[in-house]
Amino acid sequence: MSQMPPDLSRPYTTEADRANAREALLLYSWLIEVLVRLADQAAKPWSAEQEVLFPASLRENPARRLSRWITTFGDEIEVIGDVRNRMVHAGTVTDPELRGAEWLARQIISTLFDMQPSEINPIWARQTLARAAREVV
Amino acid sequence: MAVTRRLLAACLFGAGLVLTLLSSLTSSLHTCVDQIARVGTVPTVRTCDPLSITDAPILVLLIGAVALLVPDLMKHLTGLEIPGVLRIEKKVEEQGRRQEDILRLIQQIDVSQNQQVILTTATVAELVGLQPEKRRRFESDAP
Numbered sequence: 515m516s517q518m519p520p521d522l523s524r525p526y527t528t529e530a531d532r533a534n535a536r537e538a539l540l541l542y543s544w545l546i547e548v549l550v551r552l553a554d555q556a557a558k559p560w561s562a563e564q565e566v567l568f569p570a571s572l573r574e575n576p577a578r579r580l581s582r583w584i585t586t587f588g589d590e591i592e593v594i595g596d597v598r599n600r601m602v603h604a605g606t607v608t609d610p611e612l613r614g615a616e617w618l619a620r621q622i623i624s625t626l627f628d629m630q631p632s633e634i635n636p637i638w639a640r641q642t643l644a645r646a647a648r649e650v651v
Numbered sequence: 652m653a654v655t656r657r658l659l660a661a662c663l664f665g666a667g668l669v670l671t672l673l674s675s676l677t678s679s680l681h682t683c684v685d686q687i688a689r690v691g692t693v694p695t696v697r698t699c700d701p702l703s704i705t706d707a708p709i710l711v712l713l714i715g716a717v718a719l720l721v722p723d724l725m726k727h728l729t730g731l732e733i734p735g736v737l738r739i740e741k742k743v744e745e746q747g748r749r750q751e752d753i754l755r756l757i758q759q760i761d762v763s764q765n766q767q768v769i770l771t772t773a774t775v776a777e778l779v780g781l782q783p784e785k786r787r788r789f790e791s792d793a794p
Binding site: 519520522573574579582583586587589590593596597600604606607608610611614615617618621625 | 768775778782786
């Protein structure tokens with residue numbers, strides 16, 4: 515859960531660790547997908563509920579921040595989606611890909627919400643996802 | 652090899668035909684047998700007939716020619732599909748070919764997936780290395 519880059523050559527020690535990483539990647543990639551769809555609605559003014567998704571400490575307009583985030587981290591969003599799709603549909607994801615994609619997802623989500631990567635976990639992701647999904651038409 | 656075989660078969664057929672014709676049209680190459688005479692004082696009488704298709708020399712030539720053409724005949728018969736026998740053989744061959752095609756396709760997909768995995772792993776590794784800088788840039792661009 516640290517901010518240090520992961521050792522991609524290190525395999526998961528147990529099948530449970532691998533399963534946890536898979537579940538986390540699924541949640542993070544789903545959250546990213548919902549956030550990208552939220553950004554697509556940026557033409558309309560955001561509702562108060564949508565703005566509440568982002569921490570009040572941010573002085574930046576949430577819609578603008580989200581748009582900037584998608585532009586800056588477009589490559590990361592794409593590769594996370596690729597790994598997620600292959601994991602779900604083909605089941606041919608290697609440990610380095612899984613470890614790297616899960617770490618990248620935590621990094622970019624924490625950057626968007628101005629949090630520490632260690633604060634991003636499946637429980638937080640599930641709660642945020644539930645709130646964000648309600649706001650996406 | 653096949654041409655030589657067919658030529659040899661043709662020669663054998665030709666030889667059989669020539670022998671039959673010579674025997675029929677001339678007085679030579681006849682097969683003769685002694686038969687018991689029913690009249691006269693001589694106990695046996697010799698009768699000669701031209702060679703027929705059932706005589707040993709002609710039969711040997713025909714059998715030899717057919718034996719030489721057996722491989723060609725088999726191939727031809729397979730094309731005709733004898734119901735219940737050669738059709739099964741043909742289907743088995745088709746199935747074998749289809750399986751080879753499928754195996755080749757699977758190998759291609761496997762290679763493609765391996766390449767995809769290598770490419771994604773390299774991209775992930777590169778992006779992991781870029782994160783501290785990208786995060787700094789994202790924060791500094793904020794108003």
